[in-house]
Amino acid sequence: MTQADLPARSATPDTSRLLRAEQRGLRLAILCRTFAVGAAFLWVGGSWVAFGFYPNPLIFVVLGVFTAVGVAHACVIGTRFDRWWMKYAIYTIDILGICATFAFLPVIREEAVPQILAFRAYGIYYLFPMVAMATLSLSPRLVLWSGCVAVIGWFAAFFIAIAGMETTLSWSDLPPGATRAQYEALFLSADFIGRGNRIEETGFLMIATLILSLGVLRARRVFMAQVQAQAEREQIASTLGRYVPEAVAKRLIDDPEALTPQQRYAVILVMDISGFTAYSAGRAPTEVIEHLNDFLSGCAEKVSRHNGVVIQFTGDGLMASFGTPIESAEPEQEAIAASRALMAQAGKAGFSIRIGLAAGPVAAGSIGSSDRQAFTVYGDTVNRAARLEAHAKTLGRTLLLDGSFEDKLQGQPVERHEQQTLRGLSEPVTVLVLA
Template identity: 40%
Template sequence: MVDGDVVAQAGAGAVAAPGRNLPDGANADLDRAERNGMRLAQWGRTAAIGLFAVYGASFPPFPTNALFVGAAALFLLPGLWHLHSLYRGTERRWQRFFFLTLDVAALALVGALVPPDLGGEVPVIVNYQVIGIYYVFPFIAIAALALSPALVLWTAGIGVLGWVAGWAHAASQLENPLHWSDLPPTPSAAEYLAVVKSVNFAAAESRVTEVFFILVTAGILALAVKRARRVVRDRAALDRERANALAVFGQYVPSEIATRLMRDPTALAPQTREATVMFVDIAGFTHLSERLPPAELIALLNGYFERATAMVADAGGVVVGFAGDGFLAAFNAPRLLDQHAACALRAARDLQELVRNHRFGGERVRIRIGIATGPVAAGIVGGSSHQTFTVYGDTVNLAQRLESMCKAHDTYLLVAETSWSAAGRPPGLLEIGPVEVRGRDSRVRAYAAARQAAQQTAAQQAGSQPAPIPAAADGVSTGGSGL
């Protein structure tokens, strides 16, 4: 450890704006959105066919009702197969074109071949007078749910072709088809109704108008879908870039800080608040460094830091900086935390249990911890090209000083009185008396784990120097159960 005043840093460069190049996963996200849209469309199709079957079975007489139910089943089963393939992930794009073509073409055939009275006395052309081409619009909307401009245009094209072909077939069966052109220039009401209400009214001009508007509508909707695809793709790309940046950034700064910075770069503006600071260092790290090769030493540190930082996070703290073999954790900065002093003491207990019960890189490690509570300055500081999240102030320095004094007092934990009081004066900590802290004019009341504190008190009462405390079997000093 480097002695001296400590400024804990979680440094990283400013987060760059997302690039123009799309991550590979963005296309996968877009495909997923398309499949979700097709699932929604197929569920809507299934519900519509089901309602059609219920209606057909309930109202028309036999055999018309049987025809309704049979036609519904004929269309329902292939759609369920498509829905099944969508959920299994085996769906192919051609299935979307196939089913929409099937539905639109089938309805076009019904309009062209089935007379409205089902008996054949009323010409089929009446279907085109009553129903119109409106049945194509729901299928175009279904195609839009798949976020496919090509599918929208394909559906509109099939609908128009089927509609025109069916109408031409129906009109060819009329002996004397009538059109708008058969009206006189200034028709009377009787003349007008005689043409437009006739069963022979084919109205070729109306069909041209219908085709024009449906193609225009389909073109506009295809353009809207194309823009929607771009929005979905760009959002997916941005989300993946943010996730990748967070994954990389989170390796160098606390994940909570990285997340808040990605959401709002101004969210961690410097501010002062009361917090509890914990400084943790590995005892005897110099001897470990002499004995272990660098690669093994780094592996040891990585394994230890991974477990230790997770424990600090579980207790509600945030590790805001590493320095050699030590790290600094803050409780109530930047994450708001009630009872932050008690949470820091809990983290200290958990860390001691960790090193007592686990080896890292095949080695036992011992740790020393200093804890202090008071005002700290926390936030992002730095220049435009490089910024860091920092926690600094007298409280931070005191925590580091207390950690460095643990060796002299033969304990793994020293806690400032401010932390002891804020934590509710836990019985597992006993006062070792006011202690001198390097760099401070006044003494600081400090508390240690019960066993060490008791032996310190006995040594002071005997007028002698503090007696060494025997190490535990694993080489780690043991503390009281109150921690």
């Protein structure tokens, strides 16, 4: 049973999405219905002009009423006036209106022509689009309802049409071994009602209805399965995002093997706030934490904007990677652009920061126990980035890069410091300072 059929129940996120899909489908069905009515207007009017066929003017009135009812329903869908039974009522009105047209509306005004000729000249195929359009609502109940109403309404119209006939003929009136002339005389007779044809066509209509309703039911189940899977993915990503970077969480969901420990080329960024201890002195802890959280949140957003991933927050700083676990064609350029964005962010927050950038091979992947894991990067490149950040204080600079960036600066002015000894590293490194 659909959410629209149970308005009293509270809507879950899954059923709310399905309800919105049903509402969009109903609007689409009304749009198709309007086009169909317009086509009928053109066909009847065109036949009048082109072929000299003079239809009953009431046909245009019926088509106009159909259009008005559909537009009124479209305006109500999704509003507080919408009710679950309205779609059933609309399809019932449409289908019974078509059946009533065959039962009561004379084919030609000027002459008394048996109404059964309307069934023989036009046929039940006018009802097939109504059942087909019901599938757009994603409601198998509505499809079944429409098919059943069409069968019942068609037979009711048929019996009304033949009720006033003095004589009726059907295929059973053919004698055994009938000749061609006898076939033609029977079939072309105004008294021929073709009862067997009516049974046959409604049978096919019911079969089509059952097939369409099963198709809609399957589509609903596929839709709900996809919605549920997406909701589970979002919940997992949200939960993992509390402990690991969002980009890592999404990649872990999409491809868990991608986070197995492996060596990758990457750029490591280490940032720290200068003089944070002095800043914290004399301020309320809540004020310090609130201001720091706002600043670091902005920094994480800047890193993500340049395809970097914040691996961890280090008290009053952070460490980020470019090139792993999210692959990048130009990790050096993205890391430099992110560093400039961090410096601008720090200026707005009233902080002074130091940044160290190092490029090279890193070991990256998920580590930990079977119950809880964390994505991390480690290796000489990581250590070098941390030492460059600390060495920036010695040189009185904001941003230091290691020598591996020299070929990636694309003509940018740079200050080169040869053979700098960094604490904790066994070999001296070349340090670059962007002017």
